[in-house]
Amino acid sequence: MKSLPWCRTSRIIHAVRVLANVFHSQFDQSRVTKRWAEALAEAGIETRFHSDEPLDIAAEHAACEQADRLIFVHPMHWYSGPWPLKRWIDEVLTYGWAYGEESRIAGKEWVHAVSVGAGMEEYGLEGSRLYTVEEFMRPFERTAGFCGAIYRPPFLFYGAGYRGDDDLAEFTLALLDFARSTRS
Numbered sequence: 461m462k463s464l465p466w467c468r469t470s471r472i473i474h475a476v477r478v479l480a481n482v483f484h485s486q487f488d489q490s491r492v493t494k495r496w497a498e499a500l501a502e503a504g505i506e507t508r509f510h511s512d513e514p515l516d517i518a519a520e521h522a523a524c525e526q527a528d529r530l531i532f533v534h535p536m537h538w539y540s541g542p543w544p545l546k547r548w549i550d551e552v553l554t555y556g557w558a559y560g561e562e563s564r565i566a567g568k569e570w571v572h573a574v575s576v577g578a579g580m581e582e583y584g585l586e587g588s589r590l591y592t593v594e595e596f597m598r599p600f601e602r603t604a605g606f607c608g609a610i611y612r613p614p615f616l617f618y619g620a621g622y623r624g625d626d627d628l629a630e631f632t633l634a635l636l637d638f639a640r641s642t643r644s
C-alpha cells in the first residue's frame with residue numbers, strides 16, 4: 461500500500477510500571493540475586509528486598525497496586541523459591557485483596573526471574589531432576605492465575621552455581637531489558 465505523507469500509523473505504547481520483589485534467605489551469601497537486585501534498583505525500578513524481616517502487608521499491597529508488572533526475583537531453593545517468597549505469598553495474597561470478591565492484582569503481569577544452580581541439561585525427563593523448571597514453577601503459575609494475574613514464562617539463569625561473571629553480566633542486561641520492555 462502506498463504510504464500517504466500526512467497519514468502516519470501510530471503504535472500505542474503503554475509505559476509499564478514495574479515492581480521487583482526480591483527474595484533470598486541469606487542475602488549476604490547471594491551473588492546472582494543480589495547483583496540482579498542492585499541492577500534493577502540502579503535502573504530506577506522499584507525494588508523491594510524480602511528476607512527474614514516481618515512484612516508490612518499494607519505497604520506490600522500499596523506497592524503492588526501501583527505496578528503493572530510484578531517481577532519475583534529469587535534463587536531456586538529445593539525446586540521452589542526460598543522461604544521468604546512462600547511467606548510473602550501466604551501473607552500478602554489475602555482474601556478480599558488478591559482473591560475472593562475481587563482481586564487488586566487482576567490483569568497485572570506476574571513473572572519470575574530465577575537463579576537456578578544446576579545447568580539446563582539437568583532438568584527435564586533426560587536430566588537427573590526429571591522435571592523442567594517450568595513444571596516445578598506450576599504452583600506459582602496457578603497462584604497467579606487464581607488471583608487473575610497474567611503469568612509470563614519465567615526468566616531463567618541456569619548454571620548459576622558455576623557460571624562466571626561475564627555470563628552473569630550478560631544475563632543481568634537481558635533481565636533489565638525485559639523488566640523495562642513495553643507492552644502494546
Ligand SMILES: Cc1cc2nc3c(=O)[nH]c(=O)nc-3n(C[C@H](O)[C@H](O)[C@H](O)COP(=O)(O)O)c2cc1C
Nearest residue numbers: 490491492493535536537538539575576577578620
Ligand atoms: C537451600 C538451597 C537449596 C537449593 N536448591 C536447588 C535446587 O533445587 N535446584 C537447583 O538447581 N539449585 C539449587 N540450589 C542452588 C541455588 O539455586 C543457587 O545457589 C542460587 O541460584 C545462586 O543464586 P544466589 O547467588 O542468589 O544465591 C539450592 C541452594 C540452596 C542454598
